[in-house]
Each structure stands twice: as structure tokens, then as C-alpha cells.
Amino acid sequence: xxxxxxxxxxxxxxxxxxxxxxxxxxxxxxxxxxxxxxxxxxxxxxxxxxxxxxxxxxxxxxxxxxxxxxxxxxxxxxxxxxxxxxxxxxxxxxxxxxxxxxxxxxxxxxxxxxxxxxxxxxxxxxxxxxxxxxxxxxxxxxxxxxxxxxxxxxxxxxxxxxxxxxxxxxxxxxxxxxxxxxx
Amino acid sequence: xxxxxxxxxxxxxxxxxxxxxxxxxxxxxxxxxxxxxxxxxxxxxxxxxxxxxxxxxxxxxxxxxxxxxxxxxxxxxxxxxxxxxxxxxxxxxxxxxxxxxxxxxxxxxxxxxxxxxxxxxxxxxxxxxxxxxxxxxxxxxxxxxxxxxxxxxxxxxxxxxxxxxxxxxxxxxxxxxxxxxxxxxxxxxxxxxxxxxxxxxxxxxxxxxxxxxxxxxxxxxxxxxxxxxxxxxxxxxxxxxxxxxxxxxxxxxxxxxxxxxxxxxxxxxxxxxxxxxxxx
Numbered sequence: 001x002x003x004x005x006x007x008x009x010x011x012x013x014x015x016x017x018x019x020x021x022x023x024x025x026x027x028x029x030x031x032x033x034x035x036x037x038x039x040x041x042x043x044x045x046x047x048x049x050x051x052x053x054x055x056x057x058x059x060x061x062x063x064x065x066x067x068x069x070x071x072x073x074x075x076x077x078x079x080x081x082x083x084x085x086x087x088x089x090x091x092x093x094x095x096x097x098x099x100x101x102x103x104x105x106x107x108x109x110x111x112x113x114x115x116x117x118x119x120x121x122x123x124x125x126x127x128x129x130x131x132x133x134x135x136x137x138x139x140x141x142x143x144x145x146x147x148x149x150x151x152x153x154x155x156x157x158x159x160x161x162x163x164x165x166x167x168x169x170x171x172x173x174x175x176x177x178x179x180x181x182x183x
Numbered sequence: 184x185x186x187x188x189x190x191x192x193x194x195x196x197x198x199x200x201x202x203x204x205x206x207x208x209x210x211x212x213x214x215x216x217x218x219x220x221x222x223x224x225x226x227x228x229x230x231x232x233x234x235x236x237x238x239x240x241x242x243x244x245x246x247x248x249x250x251x252x253x254x255x256x257x258x259x260x261x262x263x264x265x266x267x268x269x270x271x272x273x274x275x276x277x278x279x280x281x282x283x284x285x286x287x288x289x290x291x292x293x294x295x296x297x298x299x300x301x302x303x304x305x306x307x308x309x310x311x312x313x314x315x316x317x318x319x320x321x322x323x324x325x326x327x328x329x330x331x332x333x334x335x336x337x338x339x340x341x342x343x344x345x346x347x348x349x350x351x352x353x354x355x356x357x358x359x360x361x362x363x364x365x366x367x368x369x370x371x372x373x374x375x376x377x378x379x380x381x382x383x384x385x386x387x388x389x390x391x392x393x394x395x396x397x398x399x400x401x402x403x404x405x406x407x408x409x410x411x412x413x414x415x416x417x418x419x420x421x422x423x424x425x426x427x428x429x430x431x432x433x434x435x436x437x438x439x440x441x442x443x444x445x446x447x448x449x450x451x452x453x454x455x456x457x458x459x460x461x462x463x
Contacts, residue, residue: 097218122210123208125204126203134197
């Protein structure tokens with residue numbers, strides 16, 4: 001789903017509806033990240049806070065989309081999104097840090113997904129913030145930063161999928177035919 | 184290289200961009216590493232704590248097994264050394280009765296047998312009472328403790344008194360037995376080691392807790408001594424106290440009175456078990 005948002009952003013950017021589509025991509029990305037963190041975080045108050053902040057963010061994004069002038073991309077909403085997701089991610093890690101039932105954090109697929117969010121968002125933060133201020137040539141020159149972090153994010157997502165698959169295999173009880181084969 | 188080719192404002196922006204990106208990345212990775220290492224540290228600490236707790240449990244278990252074995256040995260010795268010879272003597276008298284047909288001798292030996300059987304009955308009763316005091320079983324903790332203190336006071340070696348202020352709601356039988364054994368062990372220790380001239384027990388209720396306090400003016404223990412002895416391999420009686428209180432979800436606190444004249448031992452036991460409270 002996270003990859004889908006990236007593909008969509010590339011497709012829609014050629015269509016001419018710059019404001020709406022850039023904002024919709026930011027919204028999609030934010031909603032997917034926030035939804036994942038909402039389900040991963042266990043504290044009720046934190047969940048409420050995520051909901052409230054998400055609603056505020058959506059409202060802000062809507063106002064920004066229809067009022068602000070886009071030079072290249074929606075830098076400010078991306079900046080706000082980054083800060084919000086980073087705060088949620090740190091809270092998730094803080095919660096896991098205090099969770100005594102978790103023996104090793106990196107054995108959970110959620111950990112790798114959250115790490116992917118954090119590294120991608122923090123790595124791209126300044127590039128997105130400066131994207132409207134820099135001349136086109138420089139943007140093109142530095143865009144490799146975004147690409148590096150996109151690749152890194154996807155690598156971390158792959159690790160998460162691998163961890164998830166491995167943990168599912170460990171939990172699955174042996175099937176009857178497997179038991180029969182053993183006996 | 185491209186940084187050097189740009190103009191001054193562009194150079195500043197690109198520098199800020201690169202530094203900002205690197206800074207954010209370092210900050211994020213640093214925080215992630217901190218969280219991972221902190222969690223590892225917490226886990227290591229918890230494992231250590233768990234290991235220590237297991238060791239403590241092992242010590243308590245060994246102590247309770249040893250105590251049980253000692254008790255069995257004592258009962259075996261009592262039966263073998265006292266009851267055995269008495270019954271053997273009675274048997275001898277009976278055999279003699281079968282052989283000797285003289286009426287007066289027979290009567291005399293029957294009288295002797297009765298005397299021996301009375302002694303044996305008393306002996307068995309004493310053994311049984313030491314295992315389970317009848318006062319505790321029939322009349323409860325208050326009577327059993329008062330009885331114990333009266334016996335100690337009656338011996339004349341020590342001034343002993345006990346007073347129950349609020350014991351309308353009796354504890355469960357199992358808990359009463361545990362408390363009584365703890366009191367017995369403490370009193371025993373005081374008699375053996377403290378050289379005290381008086382011992383006084385008071386009972387109260389604080390909130391939902393049953394409280395017992397024992398004061399004495401001899402040599403005593405403070406909490407650190409108790410904890411030290413509890414963790415060592417010596418001090419079997421104290422470990423027995425700990426395990427009994429653990430079963431009753433209670434606690435014990437050894438201290439010296441603020442006046443520095445008396446030693447005080449406080450036992451606190453919840454009147455209802457935590458599990459029962461959850462069920463209610």
C-alpha cells in the first residue's frame with residue numbers, strides 16, 4: 001500500500017492537477033502511516049491523540065490545498081506530516097521500550113515498518129522543505145537524496161515483510177499431514 | 184564538488200540541506216539506537232532480577248524441605264525413644280501375666296501396664312499437640328497465642344503477655360495456622376537467642392490488614408539482618424517464616440524501637456487474599 005502511494009504520486013503528477021494530486025498523495029501517505037501507527041500503539045489516550053491530530057492535519061491540508069500557491073510540491077504539509085509521523089513513531093518506540101513482554105524489539109515487524117517511516121521521513125524532510133526554494137537545476141541535482149531514502153524505506157519494508165512471514169511460520173501449528181508424516 | 188561550483192546563497196542552501204538531512208538522520212538513528220540499547224539493558228536487568236528471585240525461591244524451598252525432614256526426625260526420635268520402650272515394657276508385663284498365674288502378681292502387673300499405657304497416651308498427645316495445638320484447631324488463633332504466652336509466662340523465666348484488640352473476624356484456618364507457626368518461630372528465637380526479660384504481643388487491624396506486633400527487650404534483629412540471613416544458607420527458621428508469610432500474602436518487618444530500648448517485629452497479613460478480592 002505504501003508503494004502504491006508512490007506510484008500514484010508519479011502518475012498523477014503528469015496529469016496537471018498539481019495542487020489536489022500532490023495534497024492527495026501527502027494525505028494518502030499520512031493516512032497509511034498514521035493508520036499503521038494507530039493500530040500498533042496500544043495506549044488509548046495516544047490513539048485518541050492520533051485521531052485528533054489527524055483530523056487537524058486533514059483540515060489543515062484541505063485549507064492549504066485550496067488557498068496556497070504551489071511552486072513545485074506541498075512542502076509545508078509534508079513538513080507537518082513528517083513531524084507528526086515522527087512523533088507517533090517515537091511514541092510507539094517509547095511504548096515498546098517500556099513493554100516488558102517484548103524480548104527483542106527487532107523481532108517485531110512493526111518495528112521495521114516504523115524504522116522505515118522514521119528514516120525515510122527524517123531523511124527527506126529537508127529536501128522536501130527546500131524543494132520550493134531551490135532552483136530546478138539544484139532540485140534535480142539533489143533529488144537523489146529522496147531516491148536513496150525511498151529505496152531504504154522499501155528495503156526496510158521488505159525486512160518487515162520477512163520478519164512477519166518468519167514470525168507467522170513460527171506460530172503456525174503443524175498440520176495433520178505433517179504430524180502423520182513424522183509418525 | 185558541486186557545492187564549490189555554486190554561488191554563495193546557493194551554497195548556503197545546499198549546505199543547509201545536506202547538514203539538515205544528515206542531522207535529522209543522525210538524530211533519528213541515534214534515538215533508535217538508544218531505544219534498542221535501553222530496551223536490552225532493561226531486559227538484562229529483568230533477567231537478573233528473575234534469576235535472583237528464582238534463587239531465593241530455591242533457598243526457601245530447600246529450607247522448607249530441610250525443616251520438614253527435621254520435624255520428621257524429631258517425631259521419629261520421640262516415637263522411637265519414648266513411645267517404643269514404653270510399649271515394649273507393657274508387652275513384657277503382658278507376657279509375664281500369661282506365664283505367671285498368681286492372682287496378686289497379675290493384678291500388680293495389670294496396674295503397671297495401665298500406668299505405662301497412660302504415660303504412652305500422654306506422650307502421643309504431647310507429640311500430637313506439638314504438631315497441631317488443639318487450642319488453635321478448636322478455639323482459634325487468639326486462644327492458641329494466649330495459651331502459648333501463658334505457658335511461657337507461667338514458667339517464670341520471662342514476663343510474657345499477649346493481647347488481641349480486634350479479632351472479631353477470624354482469619355481462615357490455613358492462615359491462622361501459618362500465623363501461629365510464625366509467632367511460635369519468633370517466640371522460639373526470642374527465647375533461644377535474645378536473652379530478653381519480657382515479651383509482649385499485640386494484635387490490631389489496620390484497614391484490611393491483620394497486624395501482629397511482638398516487642399521484646401533482648402538482643403534482636405533489624406530488617407537488614409533479616410534480609411541478609413534470609414538470603415544466606417543459614418537461618419532455617421527465618422526462611423520458614425518467609426515462606427509461610429509468602430503463602431499468606433503477608434509481610435514482616437523487624438526494627439528497633441525509636442526509643443532504642445525494644446526490638447519490634449510487625450507482621451501484616453491481608454484479611455482476604457488478593458485472588459479472593461478479584462473474584463468478588
